[in-house]
Amino acid sequence: MKTTLAALLLAAATLPAADLTGNWVVAQPQSDGTSRNTYLNLKQEGEKIAGTIRVSQFFYSVKESSGGPETFTLNASLMDGHSERRTTYTVRLAGDELHVSAAGRGGALGPDMVAHRAPAGEGAYPARVAPPSLHKVPYNGLAKTPPMGWNSWNKFHGRVDDASVRSIADAMASNGMKAAGYLYVNIDDTWEGTRDAAGNIQSNKKFPDMKALADYVHSKGLKLGIYSSPGPNTCAGYEGSYGHEEQDAKTWAAWGIDYLKYDWCSARNLYTDEEMQAVYQKMGDALHATSRPIVYSLCQYGRAEVWKWGPEVSGNLWRTTGDISDRWQSMLGIFDKQNVLTGYAAPGHFNDPDMLEIGNGGMTDTEYRAHMSLWSILAAPLLAGNDLRDMTPSILDILTNREVIAVDQDPLGKQGRRLSQSGDQEIWMRDLTGNAKAVVFFNRGGDSAKMTLKFSDAGIKGEPKIRDLWARQDVAASNGEFSATVPSHGVVMIKLSAGQ
Ligand code: GLA
Numbered sequence: 241m242k243t244t245l246a247a248l249l250l251a252a253a254t255l256p257a258a259d260l261t262g263n264w265v266v267a268q269p270q271s272d273g274t275s276r277n278t279y280l281n282l283k284q285e286g287e288k289i290a291g292t293i294r295v296s297q298f299f300y301s302v303k304e305s306s307g308g309p310e311t312f313t314l315n316a317s318l319m320d321g322h323s324e325r326r327t328t329y330t331v332r333l334a335g336d337e338l339h340v341s342a343a344g345r346g347g348a349l350g351p352d353m354v355a356h357r358a359p360a361g362e363g364a365y366p367a368r369v370a371p372p373s374l375h376k377v378p379y380n381g382l383a384k385t386p387p388m389g390w391n392s393w394n395k396f397h398g399r400v401d402d403a404s405v406r407s408i409a410d411a412m413a414s415n416g417m418k419a420a421g422y423l424y425v426n427i428d429d430t431w432e433g434t435r436d437a438a439g440n441i442q443s444n445k446k447f448p449d450m451k452a453l454a455d456y457v458h459s460k461g462l463k464l465g466i467y468s469s470p471g472p473n474t475c476a477g478y479e480g481s482y483g484h485e486e487q488d489a490k491t492w493a494a495w496g497i498d499y500l501k502y503d504w505c506s507a508r509n510l511y512t513d514e515e516m517q518a519v520y521q522k523m524g525d526a527l528h529a530t531s532r533p534i535v536y537s538l539c540q541y542g543r544a545e546v547w548k549w550g551p552e553v554s555g556n557l558w559r560t561t562g563d564i565s566d567r568w569q570s571m572l573g574i575f576d577k578q579n580v581l582t583g584y585a586a587p588g589h590f591n592d593p594d595m596l597e598i599g600n601g602g603m604t605d606t607e608y609r610a611h612m613s614l615w616s617i618l619a620a621p622l623l624a625g626n627d628l629r630d631m632t633p634s635i636l637d638i639l640t641n642r643e644v645i646a647v648d649q650d651p652l653g654k655q656g657r658r659l660s661q662s663g664d665q666e667i668w669m670r671d672l673t674g675n676a677k678a679v680v681f682f683n684r685g686g687d688s689a690k691m692t693l694k695f696s697d698a699g700i701k702g703e704p705k706i707r708d709l710w711a712r713q714d715v716a717a718s719n720g721e722f723s724a725t726v727p728s729h730g731v732v733m734i735k736l737s738a739g740q
Contacts, residue, residue, distance in 0.1 A: 258309055258333045260284045263362060264355035266340060272398075273445035274433060276477060278349055279363030280331070280340065289314060293329065294363055295349075296477030297506035300327060320508045366472055366483060368510045371518035376552050377525055382535050383556035384587045385649040386621045387499070389424025389465065390417075391595045394566070394625030398430040398476060401446035402453055405464075411628040413460040420640035421649060422624065424499050424535070425457050426465030432478035441479060441488050454496030465499030465535070466492055470519045471506030480506060481523065489526035489534075497534060500527065504540035513544040517553060524553040537592065537621075542577070547584035547591060557592040557621050564594035566602030568729060572684065575614050578655075585619045585655035592621050599626030599635035606730040609710060610682065612638050613731040616648035617656035617668045617680045643709040644733060647678040656680070659698060665691050665726070669698055676737040678709075683726040691732070692723040704736040 261284045268276040282291040287308035293300040293316050300316035303326075307313045311332040318325040327344035338355040390408060392400035409425050412418050433444035443450045450466075457464040468488060469480035481488040481502075492500065502523055504516070511519050520538055527534045538550055538558040550558040560581060561574045574593045581591045596615065598608040615622060624639055631639075647670065656670030656678065664685030670678045677698060681691040695704060695717070706715045706722055710733055715722075724732040 260289060260312070260331060260333055260338065263358045263360050264338045264340075265358040265363060266349060266353045266355045268353075271445075272430070272433075274478065277363060278340075278353075278355075279358065280329070280338070280355060281364070282331075287312075289331075292319075292365075293327075294365060295327075297471065297473035297475070297480075297509075298325075299365055299509050365509065369483060371511060371515045372522055372525075374518055374521065374552070377521055377528055377554040379551070379588055380528065380533060380536065380554050380556070382533055382588070383590065385651060385653060386590045386619055387424055387535055387537075387557060388422045388622045388645075388649070389426055389463070389499075389624070390422060390628060391426040391428055391465070391501075391623045391625055393428035394564070394595055394597055395600060395627050396428075400427060400430060402448060405453060406456055408628050409457045409460045409462050412462060415628065415631075416636060416640050417624070417628060418460075418462065420642060421645055422622070422639075424463050424465045424623070426467070426499055426501065426623065428467045428501065429474045429476040429503070430478060431466065432468070432474065432480075434479065435484070439484055439487055441481075441484065441491055444478075450495040450497075458496060463498035464496065465501065465537075466495075466497045467501045467503065469503045469505040469507060470511075470523060471504070471509065473506040475503055475505040482507070482510070485522050485526045486529065489523065489530050492534065493530035493532040497532075499535040499537065501537040501539050504543075516540055516544045516546070517549045520555065521553040524555070528554060539592075547581055550584075551586075551589040556588060557590045559592045559594060561593060564597055566597040566600040568603050568607050571597065571603070571607070571611050571614075575618075578618050579658045582655045582657045585653060587651070587653035590619055590621060590653070591655060593618060595621075595623040595625040596639075597625055598638055599624070599631050604729065605634050605638065606727050608635065608638050610729060610731045612641070612644055613680050613710075613733045614668070614682065616644050617670045617678055617733075619648060619650070619653060619655045619670070622648055641709065641712075643707070643712065643735070647672065647709070647733075647735065650678075659693075665689050667691065667693055672735070674737065676735060677704075679722075679734050679736060681724050681726045681732040681734075683728060683730055686728050688725055688727050688730075690723060691726050692721055694721045695736070696720060698736070700736060703739045705739050707735045707737075709733040709735060 260282045264280040266278040279294045289305040299319045302314045304315045314329040330341045332339045341351045342349040433442040454464045471480045472482040535556045538555040541562045542560040546558040650672045654671045659667045659669045666682045668680040683689045
């Protein structure tokens, strides 16, 4: 009897208990041919589970585990040192499968996903490569005036593909946009495929032949832009350029790429803000080494006072804020961060308050006219973010107002500044070549407002010639000042030049 009990106890103790230790992968195939993989690298000790979880660009560490012996709850938090994002995973072993569900931001998994065992090391986060020491990357000679063109993100997000880029290029070349100065057709995130055996980046199924696409865009007299990240993944979780900087720059040059937007994204898992300059310098050097003229657009949301070092890494433009959205408050929030940056714009190097939302439907035409005017007084890049194949005449008119564009593109490259503010009304002024000035009367209030500029307050002597840039007509001044009735959420924009 005694012996039997002892034997039973021994047998129970040696029964293979559920052990979740191992590297598990949930593969989620995408229609573009890429796979979104989540790796759970777990180590079980008794009823405690530790480890890391990588959801493409998001890297979590398991902070607590509870439950068992079959079903465990893992509380994991993001390991980027910036945010407190937490996700709760429920995991249950069933035979050779691990059933996983996730709750919380960044979980990216459905309610009951199946993970399979993956080879040890697969999906592990790459080791950190120390950033290079700082030096000045030679200026590439580009973007003497703010870049103009189109970018896919605001309207298309992940839906951009070869056919849409071609038809956008067709539209741009024929509808007056190109004639008005729009030149770059920029593919944003989600074009990336996997790397080949030699590590060369390939485009995914949505872009069967990037070189052919570049040839096509060039045949329209336009230029082609692309997107990547200094981190292992882009913001949408696709392949980034980490560890392949020179190789990718060479690939893009061979394809005929003319513009790169380089987006920090997952680089934050490996580098601090203080290291950003060195990390961006690496790609600046790589682009320089290709000898192809490639506009270099830094996208790191205005962190680390990028305007102070952007030119050092040969950046032609740098984002100054987080992402714009197609809402009046979003556009305003970004605009309100620009006045302090006035001194940092110059030919070749511009502050980038993000792409235009004009025509995307979330604002009125009056508000879009304000958006266009404010971006132009700021000497901001003009990257249309709407569907150029399908615009109302009014939106096309806003985007192609030559006189407003001439302000944006003024060769002095000087960013405007706020001259005065009174409640909801602001007057902005920008110096132009030939001692001319552009002025925006901006009314953010809910009612139209009469606004007045005394020329002496703007440092203008005598009576200037005045041109209303939206009415497209000359107007008369009286007694050393100009007054206008400015619509709610709107602008009046004028150009002042020496009187005749
Ligand atoms: C970031 C950028 C956006 C866009 C997306 C793409 O959010 O700021 O402009 O490029 O990534 O994933």
